[in-house]
Amino acid sequence: VKTGWNNTEWRQVKQRLAGICPAPDESEIVIRRVKMGPDEFGDTERVEVPPEEGFEDAPPEYRYVIRINSALPTDFAVWVLVHEWAHVMVWPIYGERDADHGPYWGIAYGKAYQAAYPTNQ
Ligand SMILES: [Zn+2]
Numbered sequence: 121v122k123t124g125w126n127n128t129e130w131r132q133v134k135q136r137l138a139g140i141c142p143a144p145d146e147s148e149i150v151i152r153r154v155k156m157g158p159d160e161f162g163d164t165e166r167v168e169v170p171p172e173e174g175f176e177d178a179p180p181e182y183r184y185v186i187r188i189n190s191a192l193p194t195d196f197a198v199w200v201l202v203h204e205w206a207h208v209m210v211w212p213i214y215g216e217r218d219a220d221h222g223p224y225w226g227i228a229y230g231k232a233y234q235a236a237y238p239t240n241q
Contacts, residue, residue, distance in 0.1 A: 133198050133236045137205050140235035141228075145212035148183045151201065156189040162200040163187050164207045184208045198236060205232045 134151065143149055147166075156162075169181045186204045188197050209228035221229075 127194060130194055130198065133201065136235045136238065137201070137232060141205060141209055141232050143184060143208050143212060145182065147181070147208075147212070149186065149205070149208055150183060151186045151188065153190040153197075154187050155191070156187070158191070161189055161192065161196075162204050164204045164211075166211060182212075184211070202232045202236045203229065 138149065164184060164186050167183050167185055169183050171178055171181070186201065186208070188200050188204070192200065206225055206229035209232065210224045214222075214224045
């Protein structure tokens, strides 16, 4: 089932997204491929990174964790990754998930899509 998960397309898309569309707050973005229900494609959550000793009063820092259903074929998984990546691009600015794919998410999605599929420009 996992055939192709670590193939060139998948790795290149991850590199392009990270390079062209980093999180606006410079947070780390972690991608995990996990078992999910048959109707689930993926999701994104923001996890607070525990402060280092002596920095407890600093503003909170976050890490974004994108989970993708490991049963998906690569091209579908890439599409889901672009979708979830766009959530990360708007989350620090407009709040959690831009209320279900609002206009800011849509703009971010367009940018992420062009980063992931540069030949389609
Ligand atoms: Zn979504």
